[in-house]
Amino acid sequence: MSGTISSNTRSTIVNSLISLGSQYLAVGVGSGVASATDVALFSEVQTRISGTVAPTTTTTSGDTYQWVGLFTSTATQTLTNLGLFSTKGSPIQDTLSQQVNSNSQSFIIPISYYSWPSSYPFNIQVSTEVMQVVSGNGSTTLYVNRGVNGSTALSTIPASTPITQASGQLLAKSNFTGLSLNTGDQVQFYINIQLQ
């Protein structure tokens, strides 16, 4: 048996993606494997950058969404993951002050409580898990719903694990073997999403 998306439909879907409008490239330096349930990068760095989007052809006419943009490294760093987001704003980032001890623990304690919004809810990425922050105690503790957006609640999450706020809709995310850059290096990225 065999099934496929017709070439016309591939092109239609690509055009629908393009109609979403501008997408901004974010890059990260943390470790982890990208998952469809993710809402943020692993340790995002620098400001997000604009690019151009257009349909292109890989196999069938217009089957590929392509984003092209120029990234300039502002530090000596090794990029490990990237994503395309609907907004340019950088996310709030922090780390866990204390380990999460079970998959039902309904609170986390970040290092910098006051860096987080006081209006709720909002989503955060903690390792491979997405949590929904629903309230705070006003000084140290954020109360969360675990394993949201289809992610799996982790049984333990070590202290010092990065916490990243969801900032904009994540169109696509990838991790890759590290790309080592020096300050001032410029890299032209070509991100292709091909419908098959």
Place this chain on the structure above:
Amino acid sequence: MEPISAKITICAKRIKEDGTIEDLGELLSSHLLDKEEQCQEL
């Protein structure tokens, strides 16, 4: 039955200080296409 899917491919080129371009090739691909050909098309 073949899955209906999308594949993401990331290619990169480094622009050196003297203006020359170094092709870094693919950073990621799900290996369903000829990777070298994919990057050369860019």
